[in-house]
Amino acid sequence: MTRTVKQLRLLPCAALCALACAGNQAPAPATAASASPPATQTADSAPDSAPGAEAAAQANLPAPEWLPLEAREMLSAGMQRHGEEMMLLLVSVMMLQHEDTELLAQQVASTPRLGRPAPGESGTLGSLLPARFFELQDELQARARAMADAARTKDDSRIVRAYGQLAETCVSCHSVYLNPDEHADLPGD
Numbered sequence: 308m309t310r311t312v313k314q315l316r317l318l319p320c321a322a323l324c325a326l327a328c329a330g331n332q333a334p335a336p337a338t339a340a341s342a343s344p345p346a347t348q349t350a351d352s353a354p355d356s357a358p359g360a361e362a363a364a365q366a367n368l369p370a371p372e373w374l375p376l377e378a379r380e381m382l383s384a385g386m387q388r389h390g391e392e393m394m395l396l397l398v399s400v401m402m403l404q405h406e407d408t409e410l411l412a413q414q415v416a417s418t419p420r421l422g423r424p425a426p427g428e429s430g431t432l433g434s435l436l437p438a439r440f441f442e443l444q445d446e447l448q449a450r451a452r453a454m455a456d457a458a459r460t461k462d463d464s465r466i467v468r469a470y471g472q473l474a475e476t477c478v479s480c481h482s483v484y485l486n487p488d489e490h491a492d493l494p495g496d
């Protein structure tokens with residue numbers, strides 16, 4: 308790490324979280340149950356949460372074999388916040404909460420980046436990672452800044468495009484991480 312890890316402040320996001328969780332609330336008790344015709348839906352057929360919700364709650368990338376465990380743990384320490392930020396960003400975009408979008412995008416943009424290895428450096432985490440990893444780190448910061456700029460304009464179609472581009476960078480880097488050889492020659496975008 309070339310930069311100090313700043314304590315990133317979690318946004319006062321109770322309202323956003325409430326929105327994000329709204330789909331998971333238990334149904335209201337059926338007060339007129341005795342007068343109703345027999346229910347065709349059993350309790351089992353009403354899932355508690357959306358498909359994939361469990362996977363999202365425990366978001367983890369599978370461990371690639373090319374990177375030693377110690378290196379993966381160092382990366383993980385800097386990564387855990389991304390998933391949550393991206394979900395809150397999505398909610399803010401959908402709900403047209405421009406100020407929240409701007410703050411969250413700035414938060415993503417200020418994620419500490421891993422320093423590029425010096426020529427000939429070996430034995431450090433940076434020296435184990437492909438060059439593309441560092442490009443995508445920079446791209447993430449640039450696209451997160453672009454998203455904050457878009458939020459300031461309050462132009463919703465621009466904001467949602469910026470979100471899509473940011474998500475592309477997340478996916479590109481995870482793909483590089485899991486399959487570094489397949490991505491060695493990918494163009495910048």
Ligand code: HEC
Pocket residue numbers: 366367368379380382383384386387389390391393415440441443444447473474476477478480481484
């Ligand atoms: C420069 C590369 C890079 C970028 C860009 C990137 N990630 Fe990651 N991400 C990683 C790596 C490497 C890991 C695996 C680290 C590990 O083992 O935890 C990871 C892991 C994760 C995890 C699993 C958390 C964990 O502790 O394993 C989540 C969730 C995640 N990233 C979300 C995101 C989101 C959302 C974005 C975009 C806003 C993003 N990442 C952008 C490289 C990146």
